[in-house]
Amino acid sequence: MSSQAQSNKYQVKLKHRVTVAERTMAFQFEKPSGFTFRSGQYLELTLLNPSETDAEGNGRAFSIASAPHEDFLMVATRMRDTAFKRVLAQLPLGAEVQIEGPNGSLTLHNNPARTAVFIVGGIGVTPVRSILERAAHEHLPHQLLMLYLNRRPQDAAFLEELTGLQKQNSNFRFVPIMTATEAADNWSGEKGHLTAELLNKYRSQTNSPVYYLVGPPGMVNGVHELLNKVGVDDDDIRLEDFGGY
Numbered sequence: 001m002s003s004q005a006q007s008n009k010y011q012v013k014l015k016h017r018v019t020v021a022e023r024t025m026a027f028q029f030e031k032p033s034g035f036t037f038r039s040g041q042y043l044e045l046t047l048l049n050p051s052e053t054d055a056e057g058n059g060r061a062f063s064i065a066s067a068p069h070e071d072f073l074m075v076a077t078r079m080r081d082t083a084f085k086r087v088l089a090q091l092p093l094g095a096e097v098q099i100e101g102p103n104g105s106l107t108l109h110n111n112p113a114r115t116a117v118f119i120v121g122g123i124g125v126t127p128v129r130s131i132l133e134r135a136a137h138e139h140l141p142h143q144l145l146m147l148y149l150n151r152r153p154q155d156a157a158f159l160e161e162l163t164g165l166q167k168q169n170s171n172f173r174f175v176p177i178m179t180a181t182e183a184a185d186n187w188s189g190e191k192g193h194l195t196a197e198l199l200n201k202y203r204s205q206t207n208s209p210v211y212y213l214v215g216p217p218g219m220v221n222g223v224h225e226l227l228n229k230v231g232v233d234d235d236d237i238r239l240e241d242f243g244g245y
């Protein structure tokens, strides 16, 4: 059973863990009763009495990758060799962690006449998966375009699931882009870095777009500069960079 420690702190049990890309895992926790959130928000996950720790401490921020209608809370992360992630990787099913939240405001805009353009780098997929699953579940009328940048297909978390979502939601267009061209020789989709030309190819098919940039800080900054260069105003750009990458 979950227990609520304080107003927005909960202890939750790990229910399931699954590899979603190379060195990338998703962790599903029970969803405590009374925990509500909006797709795109994040939580703070703290390990309880971990066997090791480091200067960054026992907690990290993670976007909620599950959608509100799903009966679990999911986070997904690159499994780098830090004390926090070594402990998380070994956490037995049924073990408890503390979650605090939800926080953040990277949520889908209200006006369905405007296209949402998600430009996502790597593990930045997490809040966008939640938004897209919600949009499909609730049959939202918004046009949704996702440009998903990864080095290689095996690095792209939720690749199959997102490809499948296009069949469920005809308003959703999914464009995975592999940036390591040699490593993606057998990839028939878009390849290479995101250039103004590639961006404009897809941008030209959108209506009054709102851009959502999510991923590691270097990627988010680079895409932000590119959008400004092609004439997109900051009023139409929303950002979430995953500090720590």
Ligand SMILES: Cc1cc2nc3c(=O)[nH]c(=O)nc-3n(C[C@H](O)[C@H](O)[C@H](O)COP(=O)(O)OP(=O)(O)OC[C@H]3O[C@@H](n4cnc5c(N)ncnc54)[C@H](O)[C@@H]3O)c2cc1C
Binding pocket: 042, 056, 060, 061, 062, 063, 064, 075, 076, 077, 078, 080, 081, 082, 084, 085, 104, 123, 126, 127, 240, 241, 242, 243, 244, 245
């Ligand atoms: C709003 C928000 C949402 C986020 N959502 C997610 C999410 O959904 N999924 C997710 O994975 N992360 C997310 N993050 C980032 C997350 O909080 C961690 O910072 C991140 O996962 C890195 O944790 P770590 O334990 O691997 O490294 P840390 O121990 O936090 O890293 C500390 C420092 O060491 C460096 N470092 C550590 N290991 C390496 C390495 N192997 N190579 C190079 N440098 C290294 C880092 O660059 C960093 O400067 C989010 C952050 C924010 C602010």
